[in-house]
Amino acid sequence: MKFKAVMYESLSMKNLSFLGNTLNKLTKNCVLRLTKAEMSFLVCEENSSPKQISLWCFIDARQYFNEFIVEAMGPTCEIFLEFPTDMFSSSLSSLKTGNSSPRSVKIKLTNKVSPCLTVDIDLVSDIGMSRTCVHDIPVKVLPRLLWSEYNDPPSHNYNIIIELKNLKKVRSVVERLKKLCSYVELKPSNDGLLSVSGSTQTVTVNTIFKNVLLIEAAGDAESNVRVDAKKLYSLLCCEVLNPKKISCSFLESKLVHFILYCDLFMVHFYLTTIEE
Amino acid sequence: MEAENTEPHYVLTGKVDNVKNLTQLIKCINFKEVAVFFASKNGIKIVVEDSKCVQASAFIGTDIFTEFTINEELVSFRLDINVLLECLSMFDQGSNQASLNLYYRDHGFPLRLVLVEEDVVTDCSIKTLEALEILHFDPPGERVYNKMIADGSGLKEFFADLDSGSEYLDIQMSKTQPNFIIRTESTAGRCEASVSQDAEWIEEFVSHGQSLSRFKLTQFKPAIKTIQAAKKVSFQLSREGLLCLQFVIMTESKQLCYIEYYCTPVIIDDDDDETILSQEF
Numbered sequence: 310m311k312f313k314a315v316m317y318e319s320l321s322m323k324n325l326s327f328l329g330n331t332l333n334k335l336t337k338n339c340v341l342r343l344t345k346a347e348m349s350f351l352v353c354e355e356n357s358s359p360k361q362i363s364l365w366c367f368i369d370a371r372q373y374f375n376e377f378i379v380e381a382m383g384p385t386c387e388i389f390l391e392f393p394t395d396m397f398s399s400s401l402s403s404l405k406t407g408n409s410s411p412r413s414v415k416i417k418l419t420n421k422v423s424p425c426l427t428v429d430i431d432l433v434s435d436i437g438m439s440r441t442c443v444h445d446i447p448v449k450v451l452p453r454l455l456w457s458e459y460n461d462p463p464s465h466n467y468n469i470i471i472e473l474k475n476l477k478k479v480r481s482v483v484e485r486l487k488k489l490c491s492y493v494e495l496k497p498s499n500d501g502l503l504s505v506s507g508s509t510q511t512v513t514v515n516t517i518f519k520n521v522l523l524i525e526a527a528g529d530a531e532s533n534v535r536v537d538a539k540k541l542y543s544l545l546c547c548e549v550l551n552p553k554k555i556s557c558s559f560l561e562s563k564l565v566h567f568i569l570y571c572d573l574f575m576v577h578f579y580l581t582t583i584e585e
Numbered sequence: 586m587e588a589e590n591t592e593p594h595y596v597l598t599g600k601v602d603n604v605k606n607l608t609q610l611i612k613c614i615n616f617k618e619v620a621v622f623f624a625s626k627n628g629i630k631i632v633v634e635d636s637k638c639v640q641a642s643a644f645i646g647t648d649i650f651t652e653f654t655i656n657e658e659l660v661s662f663r664l665d666i667n668v669l670l671e672c673l674s675m676f677d678q679g680s681n682q683a684s685l686n687l688y689y690r691d692h693g694f695p696l697r698l699v700l701v702e703e704d705v706v707t708d709c710s711i712k713t714l715e716a717l718e719i720l721h722f723d724p725p726g727e728r729v730y731n732k733m734i735a736d737g738s739g740l741k742e743f744f745a746d747l748d749s750g751s752e753y754l755d756i757q758m759s760k761t762q763p764n765f766i767i768r769t770e771s772t773a774g775r776c777e778a779s780v781s782q783d784a785e786w787i788e789e790f791v792s793h794g795q796s797l798s799r800f801k802l803t804q805f806k807p808a809i810k811t812i813q814a815a816k817k818v819s820f821q822l823s824r825e826g827l828l829c830l831q832f833v834i835m836t837e838s839k840q841l842c843y844i845e846y847y848c849t850p851v852i853i854d855d856d857d858d859e860t861i862l863s864q865e866f
Contacts, residue, residue, distance in 0.1 A: 477678075478676075478679065478702075478705055481676070481677075481678040481679065482675060482676075482705070482707070484678075485671050485672075485674065485675050488671055489668060489671050489672075510712070511664075511665050511668050511711065511712045512665075512668045512672065512709060512710065512711045512712065513695075513709070513710045514672060514675075514707060514708070514709045514710075515707070515708045515709075516675070516705060516706065516707040516708075517705065517706045517707075517708075518704065518705050519704040519705065519706070520704040
């Protein structure tokens with residue numbers, strides 16, 4: 310089993326540390342899935358049985374990294390690792406600090422007493438001093454038996470698919486709403502509107518976003534979903550990854566599926582309805 | 586939408602081009618949950634009270650509104666000020682200014698706020714409660730004992746040194762220099778700031794004799810928050826020690842609004858009183 314990834318571009322490094330931060334906000338432990346061409350982070354719902362995955366982040370590794378090698382046994386040649394997100398995000402934090410610029414980042418799977426994900430960052434300071442910063446993150450290599458639990462995102466026949474033009478605004482509205490109420494209702498309409506509403510004993514708030522592009526609509530079925538406000542907010546924080554396009558698909562009144570298309574990676578997340 | 590079809594009769598409607606003008610004022614008086622809302626042909630007054638000792642009112646004149654209609658002499662109700670503030674600041678993070686339309690139909694109906702920012706519309710309905718009687722403090726007016734008018738920025742710096750761990754705040758005003766002294770005392774020590782009436786940021790100082798009043802610092806804190814936003818502050822102490830502060834606040838669109846703040850003093854224990862006075866004189 311072998312894994313090594315190297316990158317030299319500063320923009321990608323910045324994105325990687327953003328991603329580490331976002332994962333840290335969402336969950337304590339995250340699963341990293343490695344294949345020959347792809348690297349994906351999977352976030353599972355805490356305390357759920359059977360396992361429910363709420364977020365997938367696929368990275369086109371061959372383009373994102375300058376060097377990307379995965380070697381493993383078996384026909385699919387895959388590696389599954391589970392690691393603590395707080396350590397991952399703090400290991401990458403030196404990529405953001407202003408006074409020294411990172412030259413390269415290497416991520417390797419190493420065996421130091423226990424299996425570790427080693428993050429090796431080469432930094433150059435303003436006056437030309439170079440230093441290397443190495444972090445070892447203990448990981449759990451998941452046995453093949455458990456692999457089947459980490460499937461690709463399920464595909465459904467969605468009722469309505471829309472494209473959101475301004476996720477930042479949606480996020481800031483949801484941020485206010487979560488202070489007022491614990492659940493938020495999302496309701497798309499066939500004429501290009503998305504309504505985000507919440508209500509409590511003292512107040513009802515309904516926000517309508519007009520600039521929504523309808524991609525696909527099948528039938529006139531009701532497709533409003535009522536989701537946990539805090540969770541929706543923490544997922545919408547992915548907006549810092551600066552996606553080019555965001556699509557939002559609704560399945561009846563059951564779930565909503567967000568896809569964030571970024572330059573070299575893609576983030577999927579699912580939220581299911583919470584009944585009143 | 587349905588409201589527009591049936592054209593309900595509103596007793597109060599208002600329109601503000603930049604909602605931040607309102608949020609700025611309401612933030613200053615947001616120290617308790619419930620606020621009383623009054624509207625008359627002169628504008629809107631929002632009053633917040635705490636334990637029958639502190640009262641803060643924000644006056645929003647009709648000039649802040651681009652449209653303002655009222656069909657009754659006086660409209661009054663209570664509402665949750667935190668909810669009001671959250672609703673008004675819905676688009677605070679946006680770069681564009683949001684406009685606000687405000688509707689109130691009648692007794693028992695919710696206060697409806699419609700905020701518009703570019704292509705996003707928010708419609709909030711805040712439940713209202715019956716207005717309860719509020720405290721009536723007489724403005725010191727003629728009976729004022731000590732009075733000072735100061736620049737907000739100067740007074741802000743003056744109050745910045747307060748020890749926030751203290752339970753009380755003593756304010757002393759007198760004819761002799763230094764004319765204005767504030768004092769706090771906590772386990773960390775005694776902290777005193779004094780200034781004479783010739784200071785650059787003091788515009789006017791009128792004193793009829795020495796007065797020393799003590800206030801609960803927690804009750805004074807909302808006033809400190811308001812000083813930071815104020816352009817001018819009038820600081821008045823009555824003979825009985827009642828504190829009356831009046832703030833002039835400049836909104837983002839350069840209109841003037843007023844906030845008034847009353848705070849009753851607490852009784853100073855005789856022993857403490859003696860020590861403080863003996864140290865001074």
